[in-house]
Amino acid sequence: MDMNEVTRRKxxxxxxxxxxxILGVLTMIPVVGALFAPLLQKTPQAxxxxxxxxxxxxxxxVLVKYxxxxxxxWSGLSSESASWLQRKSENEFVAxxxxxxxxxxxxxxxxxxxxxxxxxxxxVYNKDGSYAAGPPPRGxxxxxxxxxxxxxxxxxxxxxxxxxxxxxx
Amino acid sequence: MKRIKQxxxxxxxxxxxxDAINPLAKHLVPKDAKWFYVFGxxxxxCFLLQVITGVALALLYQPTTADAxxxxxxxxxxxxxGSILRGIHYFGASAMIILVGIHMIRVYLMAAFKYPxxxxxxxxxxxxxMTVAMGFTGQLLRFDAKGIWSVVVxxxxxxxxxxxxxxxxxxxxxxxxLGGATLSRFFAFHVFLIPAIIFALLGFHIYLVFRNGISEPxxxxxxxxxxxxxxxxxxxxxxxxxxxxxxxxxxxxxxxxLVVLIILVLATVVGPPEIGKPPDPTDIDTNPxxxxxxxxxxxxxxxxxxxxxxxxxxxxxxxxxxxxIMLPVWFNTGExxxxxxxxxxxxxxxxxxxxxxxxxxxVKSPWSPRFDTQPLSAEIVGKVSQEAKNGAKLFHDxxxxxxxxxSDYGGIRGPDLTDVANRLNNDQITLxxxxxxxxxxAYGGTLSKQELEQLVSFLETRKGDTSE
Numbered sequence: 130m131d132m133n134e135v136t137r138r139k140x141x142x143x144x145x146x147x148x149x150x151i152l153g154v155l156t157m158i159p160v161v162g163a164l165f166a167p168l169l170q171k172t173p174q175a176x177x178x179x180x181x182x183x184x185x186x187x188x189x190x191v192l193v194k195y196x197x198x199x200x201x202x203w204s205g206l207s208s209e210s211a212s213w214l215q216r217k218s219e220n221e222f223v224a225x226x227x228x229x230x231x232x233x234x235x236x237x238x239x240x241x242x243x244x245x246x247x248x249x250x251x252x253v254y255n256k257d258g259s260y261a262a263g264p265p266p267r268g269x270x271x272x273x274x275x276x277x278x279x280x281x282x283x284x285x286x287x288x289x290x291x292x293x294x295x296x297x298x
Numbered sequence: 299m300k301r302i303k304q305x306x307x308x309x310x311x312x313x314x315x316x317d318a319i320n321p322l323a324k325h326l327v328p329k330d331a332k333w334f335y336v337f338g339x340x341x342x343x344c345f346l347l348q349v350i351t352g353v354a355l356a357l358l359y360q361p362t363t364a365d366a367x368x369x370x371x372x373x374x375x376x377x378x379x380g381s382i383l384r385g386i387h388y389f390g391a392s393a394m395i396i397l398v399g400i401h402m403i404r405v406y407l408m409a410a411f412k413y414p415x416x417x418x419x420x421x422x423x424x425x426x427x428m429t430v431a432m433g434f435t436g437q438l439l440r441f442d443a444k445g446i447w448s449v450v451v452x453x454x455x456x457x458x459x460x461x462x463x464x465x466x467x468x469x470x471x472x473x474x475x476l477g478g479a480t481l482s483r484f485f486a487f488h489v490f491l492i493p494a495i496i497f498a499l500l501g502f503h504i505y506l507v508f509r510n511g512i513s514e515p516x517x518x519x520x521x522x523x524x525x526x527x528x529x530x531x532x533x534x535x536x537x538x539x540x541x542x543x544x545x546x547x548x549x550x551x552x553x554x555x556l557v558v559l560i561i562l563v564l565a566t567v568v569g570p571p572e573i574g575k576p577p578d579p580t581d582i583d584t585n586p587x588x589x590x591x592x593x594x595x596x597x598x599x600x601x602x603x604x605x606x607x608x609x610x611x612x613x614x615x616x617x618x619x620x621x622x623i624m625l626p627v628w629f630n631t632g633e634x635x636x637x638x639x640x641x642x643x644x645x646x647x648x649x650x651x652x653x654x655x656x657x658x659x660x661v662k663s664p665w666s667p668r669f670d671t672q673p674l675s676a677e678i679v680g681k682v683s684q685e686a687k688n689g690a691k692l693f694h695d696x697x698x699x700x701x702x703x704x705s706d707y708g709g710i711r712g713p714d715l716t717d718v719a720n721r722l723n724n725d726q727i728t729l730x731x732x733x734x735x736x737x738x739x740a741y742g743g744t745l746s747k748q749e750l751e752q753l754v755s756f757l758e759t760r761k762g763d764t765s766e
Binding site for chain 1: 362363364365367446447450451453454455456457458459460463464465467468469471472473474475476477478479480483576577578579580581582583584585586587596599600602604607608609612665666667669695696697700701711734735736737738739740743744
């Protein structure tokens with residue numbers, strides 16, 4: 130009789146442990162979900178106009194700014210992105226990410242020298258975005274550009290993250 | 299007075315405060331545990347100071363990407379003593395980093411991480427990591443231009459993780475790009491998540507001090523043996539131990555108060571780091587660099603050979619972490635005196651020197667192009683041919699001057715070219731400009747033949763400051 134009672138109690142306690150574990154895991158799903166929300170959400174990318182085609186001189190590289198894909202009202206200034214837009218010919222445009230491929234700092238276009246230079250660790254890129262000197266593992270990343278209705282449009286894109294192994298560009 | 303005493307006796311009887319505290323306060327500690335033993339408690343004082351000032355700052359701070367910058371300016375300029383509050387939090391963080399470092403070096407040199415205090419060391423290593431994480435996330439909550447670029451740089455570092463790099467980077471940014479989620483995440487990390495981990499580990503860390511006792515100062519030749527140590531330690535305490543309070547603790551108190559005093563003085567006299575330009579990711583005219591305690595890592599990133607760098611960014615911290623965690627496992631018993639462990643002194647000196655050197659270079663950041671240089675003055679160029687004068691102008695326009703010095707003017711990444719003509723002839727200079735090098739871009743593709751000739755002819759006039 131005594132034994133039986135203890136076993137029953139043990140049994141109930143085990144059930145409670147199991148129930149607690151299940152409840153714990155269930156509660157944690159949305160918690161972990163909040164932590165990883167940025168990875169789970171699929172952000173649709175959008176095309177943003179950065180100006181009329183005639184605004185850009187052939188051979189020139191200029192900084193253009195545009196809104197991110199899904200700006201929130203609390204994003205403030207950080208809802209904006211920028212890229213270096215280069216008009217290579219009449220209807221050929223290239224958009225370079227402003228982020229250095231070394232550690233992401235904003236590179237500056239030095240027009241006379243025709244070089245992109247990074248203030249952080251001295252990375253240098255050629256006019257075509259290819260690697261020129263310093264620590265970066267590869268050339269600048271490019272964003273999709275197109276011309277629609279006489280407007281130059283850039284596709285919003287994730288901040289390019291350089292990975293461990295990168296092909297040199 | 300009598301009433302107060304009565305009330306205290308009632309409270310103490312019902313709540314058991316003395317019963318709980320006295321055994322801890324009066325527990326015996328080695329009598330020679332003196333001034334070398336104050337750094338851990340001083341770190342604790344700093345942490346408490348950070349918690350208190352952190353709560354105060356959180357009362358005033360707006361943790362949204364849009365409003366943080368304005369609220370920081372509000373705290374700095376409008377809130378009474380707000381600037382001093384920020385100052386205390388900043389210098390408190392700095393002090394905590396320094397003291398954690400000294401505490402760790404002390405424990406390592408006295409080999410207090412050995413049996414039976416391995417867990418104290420291991421929790422300490424994680425606490426060190428958390429302290430640095432607090433430093434990083436904290437500097438970033440100062441959400442100006444430097445703040446947002448700290449996030450991006452952090453994301454890029456995470457991006458070098460094998461296989462999950464891009465995901466880790468996105469995790470850091472709080473999405474594809476900087477945005478509404480970015481700051482909220484770091485606020486939650488800095489204010490809730492990491493402090494919770496620190497509280498838990500710190501509680502355990504301190505509990506272990508009572509469980510295993512404060513390590514006695516080592517004596518050369520007195521070897522630590524696993525079988526006998528605990529018994530020996532107990533006997534030693536019984537024979538010559540002193541109560542923690544007040545015999546040992548007064549030093550902790552004195553030093554802790556000194557540290558807090560220094561923090562207050564610095565916060566008032568020097569003040570907090572200034573709020574930089576607005577957090578605008580499209581403003582490329584910015585020069586991101588971390589607060590002083592991470593500056594040496596920033597310098598390492600510039601100086602590690604390029605072919606190794608991506609690996610070093612991930613692997614070095616991992617190796618450092620493993621070595622630190624495994625230390626008490628690999629070296630568990632035996633000699634504790636630093637004088638008889640000369641390697642330990644060598645390692646500490648090497649690391650401290652290395653960090654010091656990287657830090658010093660980081661302050662100067664020679665690799666950073668000096669974008670703000672103006673064309674060389676006519677005085678520096680001197681009386682030279684028109685071709686060389688054109689070359690001097692090109693020397694600035696083509697950004698040579700950003701990295702090369704001439705007559706004490708210009709950047710310092712490349713060699714000083716004040717007297718380059720004494721070292722290199724016409725062909726050698728041309729070759730160097732055309733082909734570049736590891737840290738210098740090749741100019742062969744962008745310079746016209748005429749421009750190249752002008753540049754070389756200018757450089758050929760650089761024979762040192764002998765003329766005037």
